[in-house]
Amino acid sequence: MTGTPGASSTRDGEAPERPPPCSPSYDLTGKVMLLGDSGVGKTCFLIQFKDGAFLSGTFIATNKVVTVDGMRVKLQIWDTAGQERFRSVTHAYYRDAQALLLLYDITNKSSFDNIRAWLTEIHEYAQQDVVIMLLGNKADVSSERVIRSEDGETLAREYGVPFMETSAKTGMNVELAFLAIAKELKYRAGRQAGEASFQIRDYVESQKKRPSCCSFL
Numbered sequence: 001m002t003g004t005p006g007a008s009s010t011r012d013g014e015a016p017e018r019p020p021p022c023s024p025s026y027d028l029t030g031k032v033m034l035l036g037d038s039g040v041g042k043t044c045f046l047i048q049f050k051d052g053a054f055l056s057g058t059f060i061a062t063n064k065v066v067t068v069d070g071m072r073v074k075l076q077i078w079d080t081a082g083q084e085r086f087r088s089v090t091h092a093y094y095r096d097a098q099a100l101l102l103l104y105d106i107t108n109k110s111s112f113d114n115i116r117a118w119l120t121e122i123h124e125y126a127q128q129d130v131v132i133m134l135l136g137n138k139a140d141v142s143s144e145r146v147i148r149s150e151d152g153e154t155l156a157r158e159y160g161v162p163f164m165e166t167s168a169k170t171g172m173n174v175e176l177a178f179l180a181i182a183k184e185l186k187y188r189a190g191r192q193a194g195e196a197s198f199q200i201r202d203y204v205e206s207q208k209k210r211p212s213c214c215s216f217l
């Protein structure tokens with residue numbers, strides 16, 4: 001994460017200073033990666049949120065500026081390929097990520113079972129203080145659900161990470177996931193300046209939408 005100067009100051013009686021040409025239109029940047037098995041919906045999740053994605057080899061990356069409490073946070077979001085054959089390439093990118101969105105598909109048991117392996121990999125390759133969020137995607141497909149929301153919650157609690165169910169199709173909780181990350185990064189950047197405490201898990205719990213149709217499992 002890198003900080004850049006924000007608004008310029010003005011003196012009494014003077015016209016406000018113009019920002020220098022080409023000054024960045026954000027105050028903070030953070031790199032976010034989407035991880036999870038092939039087919040869980042990472043690309044669709046990003047497309048729900050994107051400003052303009054571009055293709056880059058095995059990755060799609062996009063920038064999105066999110067304003068949180070008056071601060072502009074530029075999220076540089078990387079969508080990774082879930083297939084095993086791309087994994088070793090992906091590892092190299094973990095190191096400089098500040099946040100990881102780890103997705104499984106609520107209609108696919110093995111994608112949920114593999115979350116533990118993903119977390120082991122994350123702990124091996126990512127920064128120690130990386131922000132991790134567990135997301136149960138495809139929550140709109142209630143008729144094919146095989147993973148209960150409570151199972152996602154229990155697993156997330158075990159690893160101490162925030163959790164919510166999402167739908168890249170309807171957009172449910174997609175924006176919230178990125179907003180929560182942006183808030184956490186902003187909080188971390190301002191922590192030394194005594195910024196008020198922010199708990200990402202409490203924030204997600206208070207803001208997340210639940211699927212309208214309850215699980216029958």
Ligand SMILES: Nc1nc2c(ncn2[C@@H]2O[C@H](COP(=O)(O)OP(=O)(O)OP(=O)(O)O)[C@@H](O)[C@H]2O)c(=O)[nH]1
Binds near residue numbers: 036044080081082140
């Ligand atoms: N109903 C529903 N379908 C979804 C959702 N998200 C993704 N899909 C579908 O799931 C399939 C896989 O989605 P992708 O976004 O390509 O999955 P991915 O995780 O990027 O897959 P890889 O690139 O192989 O790692 C596509 O057919 C999507 O239309 C969702 O939230 N709801």
